[in-house]
Amino acid sequence: MLQVEELxxxxxxxxxxxGVSFEARDxxxxxVLGANGAGKTTLLRTLSGLVRNQAGTxxxxxxxxxxxxxxxxxxxxxxxxxxxRGVIAxxxxxxxxxxxxxxxxxxVERRAAVDEVYERFPQLGDRRRRSASTLSGGERxxxxxxxxxxxxxxxxxxxxxxxxxxxxxxxxxxxxxxxxTSEAGLxxxxxxxxxxxxxxxADWAIVLNLGRIxxxxxxxxxxxxESLRRHYLGF
Amino acid sequence: xxLFVDILLSGVxxxxxxxxxxxxxxxxxxxxxxINFAQxxxxxxxxxxxxxxxxxxxxxxxxxxxxxxxxFVLGAVVERTLVRPLRGKPALNPVIxxxxxxxxxxxxxxxxxxNVARGFPAAFSQRGLVIGTTRVAFSHFxxxxxxxxxxxxVAIVALFRWTDLGLRMRAAAFSPEVxxxxxxxxxxxxxxxxxxxCAAGSLAGLLVAPLSSFSPYYMDLNLVYGFTAAVLxxxxxxxxxxxxxxxxxxxxxxxGGYVGPDLQPIAALALLLVVLMVRPQGLFGTTEVxxx
Ligand SMILES: Nc1ncnc2c1ncn2[C@@H]1O[C@H](COP(=O)(O)OP(=O)(O)O)[C@@H](O)[C@H]1O
Ligand SMILES: [Mg+2]
Numbered sequence: 001m002l003q004v005e006e007l008x009x010x011x012x013x014x015x016x017x018x019g020v021s022f023e024a025r026d027x028x029x030x031x032v033l034g035a036n037g038a039g040k041t042t043l044l045r046t047l048s049g050l051v052r053n054q055a056g057t058x059x060x061x062x063x064x065x066x067x068x069x070x071x072x073x074x075x076x077x078x079x080x081x082x083x084x085r086g087v088i089a090x091x092x093x094x095x096x097x098x099x100x101x102x103x104x105x106x107x108v109e110r111r112a113a114v115d116e117v118y119e120r121f122p123q124l125g126d127r128r129r130r131s132a133s134t135l136s137g138g139e140r141x142x143x144x145x146x147x148x149x150x151x152x153x154x155x156x157x158x159x160x161x162x163x164x165x166x167x168x169x170x171x172x173x174x175x176x177x178x179x180x181t182s183e184a185g186l187x188x189x190x191x192x193x194x195x196x197x198x199x200x201x202a203d204w205a206i207v208l209n210l211g212r213i214x215x216x217x218x219x220x221x222x223x224x225x226e227s228l229r230r231h232y233l234g235f
Numbered sequence: 236x237x238l239f240v241d242i243l244l245s246g247v248x249x250x251x252x253x254x255x256x257x258x259x260x261x262x263x264x265x266x267x268x269x270i271n272f273a274q275x276x277x278x279x280x281x282x283x284x285x286x287x288x289x290x291x292x293x294x295x296x297x298x299x300x301x302x303x304x305x306x307f308v309l310g311a312v313v314e315r316t317l318v319r320p321l322r323g324k325p326a327l328n329p330v331i332x333x334x335x336x337x338x339x340x341x342x343x344x345x346x347x348x349x350n351v352a353r354g355f356p357a358a359f360s361q362r363g364l365v366i367g368t369t370r371v372a373f374s375h376f377x378x379x380x381x382x383x384x385x386x387x388x389v390a391i392v393a394l395f396r397w398t399d400l401g402l403r404m405r406a407a408a409f410s411p412e413v414x415x416x417x418x419x420x421x422x423x424x425x426x427x428x429x430x431x432x433c434a435a436g437s438l439a440g441l442l443v444a445p446l447s448s449f450s451p452y453y454m455d456l457n458l459v460y461g462f463t464a465a466v467l468x469x470x471x472x473x474x475x476x477x478x479x480x481x482x483x484x485x486x487x488x489x490x491g492g493y494v495g496p497d498l499q500p501i502a503a504l505a506l507l508l509v510v511l512m513v514r515p516q517g518l519f520g521t522t523e524v525x526x527x
Contacts, residue, residue: 048416074418086413088406099406102399103418151418 001026001187002047002155007056007066009042009211016042018211019056024155024187024204029177031190031198031219033233034208040191041083043208044157047189048080049073060155075103079153083160087140089133093124096132100147117146120176138169145173149180156180156188162197170194174201195233199223207232241372242492243485248377249460250484251384252446255439256454256461257468257476258388259432264470265408266428267318269329273336274461275454277313277433278440280340281305283348285441286355286449295358303437310433314426344451352453355444380442384477387435391473404428459500460487463507469517478518482506 002024009017016039024030032040045051047058049070058065065073074080088096097117101110118125121142127135132143141161148156158177162170178201181188192198199205199219207215207222209232215222222228229235256274263271271277285302289295317336321328359375395401406414407424415421439461440454447453464483468475483503490502510517 050412050415070412070415071418071420074416080416082413082416086410086416088410088413090409091402091406095402095406098399099402099414099417099419102403147417 001061002189003057003059004047005057005059007043007046007053007058009039009046009051009053016211017046017053020208020211020213021056022206022213022216024189026154026187027181027185028203029181029188029190029201030204030206031192031202032206032208033192033195033198035232035234036193037210038208039211040208041159042211044080044082044159044189044191047073047157048078050080071103074151077104077152077154078157079148079151079155080157081144081148081159081161083163085140085144087132087135087143089131091132092129093132093135093143094128096143097124097128097147097150100150104151104153113150113152117150120149121146137164138166138173141165141169141173145176154187156186157191158188159191160193161190162192162194170197174198177201193234195229196223196235237369238492242488244371244373244377246485246488247481248373248380248484249446249488250464250481251381252439252443252457252480253460253464253483254477254480255384255387255435255442256457257464257480258384258391258473259435259439260461260465261468261470261473261476262391262428262432262435264465266404266425266432267314267322267329268326269318269333270462271432272330272333272458273313273340274333274432274436275440275458276337276340276344277306277309278436278438279451279454280344281309281433281437282355282440282444282449283344283451286348286353286444289356295356299358299441302441303434306437306440307430307434310430310436311426313433314429318429319422319425341451348451350451352448352450355447355449357445361445376445383438383442384480387438388473388477391431391435395473456500460484460503463503463510466507467510467517469519471517472519475517475519482518 005021007017007020020043032043034040042051046053047065049068053066060076060078063076097114101113105113123139124142124146135143161173165173174197177188180186190198190202199222202219205217205219205222206213214232215228259274260271263269281302284305285298288298288301313336317332318329321332357376359379361374361376363370363372363374395405403419404424407419407421411421443457444453460483464479465476467482468479483506486502486506487499491499
């Protein structure tokens with residue numbers, strides 16, 4: 001569903017991505033690993049149209065993503081959950097979720113889609129009228145994932161979703177993600193610094209270093225390669 | 236006692252006009268984070284368009300509605316052509332552009348309609364109402380001013396609170412990038428914010444023109460007062476703009492009535508300074524919400 005070919009991005013003189021190529025499939029989790037500054041966030045921001053690339057292409061179901069505006073890409077069914085989560089703190093929980101329903105659902109489908117999120121994450125339902133700023137870190141993560149799902153996307157782009165979460169909450173989140181992709185046929189690109197937990201749920205893994213892909217392989221094989229782990233994954 | 240009541244009433248009417256100017260400033264500040272120094276001048280310009288229509292025999296209400304519509308269009312055009320290209324540049328750039336626009340609009344208005352003071356008609360009688368046996372300083376036209384601005388504030392608050400469009404507008408203002416990622420067409424909403432703001436400015440221009448000596452500069456002082464009102468209200472909330480407008484209107488009226496009209500602008504400046512020093516977030520803003 002997602003095909004990235006020879007993608008290159010520069011910020012002025014800084015080369016953030018250099019000739020990155022990979023594929024992500026329906027129902028699969030593709031994890032993108034690498035140290036701080038490797039270019040992971042830049043990759044996701046380019047796919048969702050927030051950053052312009054200088055060379056290469058990204059296609060989604062054959063349609064180009066590169067060169068399109070973020071609003072359009074979102075409407076195509078690509079949901080990007082940004083680094084730092086992207087809860088809109090000035091809005092209530094319910095308003096955050098409703099905002100996710102506008103782009104791809106018909107008016108009559110919207111309420112039910114929000115209620116489905118409350119079913120999946122009952123904690124959010126209990127706090128629907130509260131300001132999103134009152135939520136804990138784990139609840140915020142539920143909210144942004146719920147808000148991405150409410151639009152019924154086909155591809156999720158997640159930027160370090162486990163950052164700042166306790167190991168238990170983080171594991172729950174990964175399990176939810178696994179469930180969603182296996183059941184609903186959703187594709188996911190999961191950017192993580194926490195390589196161990198990302199490798200445990202992913203179907204395919206890519207390691208970025210200084211903007212280039214250094215390895216792309218089965219997660220189990222990556223986890224077993226000790227020198228690779230020490231060099232790029234830090235565990 | 237009579238004087239006190241008269242001052243109070245005229246302060247309310249004035250305050251509602253300042254509230255309309257402040258509301259425009261708030262809408263723009265929310266949309267693109269810009270302070271629009273041309274807010275008064277845009278209202279002036281569209282009121283002159285109404286003036287031209289009136290002198291060509293168009294009726295008052297068609298001219299009134301045409302001026303509001305022109306304000307809406309002018310706001311949208313200014314956002315698209317002058318403000319949008321400066322997105323991502325230092326925040327001061329669009330502010331300076333609006334100062335330039337103020338000068339241009341006043342210059343163009345002067346060359347089209349002349350730099351002379353004239354009269355502009357009011358929709359209703361400007362003679363004070365008689366309550367019991369006394370005539371108070373509050374006319375049918377003042378009643379209209381209060382109702383028109385109150386209706387505008389209610390409409391804007393309802394838009395933000397209870398409609399999907401309003402939710403999108405708030406989201407775009409608070410988190411443009413996240414909103415874009417959710418498929419919200421942020422650019423269009425910014426344009427809409429400017430358009431609504433300038434329609435509000437046109438309303439202020441139409442309402443205050445009959446009370447002023449109508450020249451290309453008649454909105455300058457109203458912009459100062461409207462700005463005071465907006466800052467007083469915290470620059471973010473429509474209700475804050477309304478209350479800020481009323482407080483400013485009353486303060487100005489009392490200074491004018493008991494001290495002297497010459498001191499009114501200085502009083503507004505003093506009020507502004509006190510607010511900025513004591514409560515920079517305004518009467519309603521919270522430091523959290525305020526974007527600098
Ligand atoms: N907006 C930007 N302007 C300039 N350089 C940037 C910008 N964003 C990221 N970079 C640089 O691009 C490189 C990749 O950054 P990033 O994509 O954030 O990496 P990661 O998410 O893997 O930590 C880094 O060297 C970073 O300093
Ligand atoms: Mg990053």
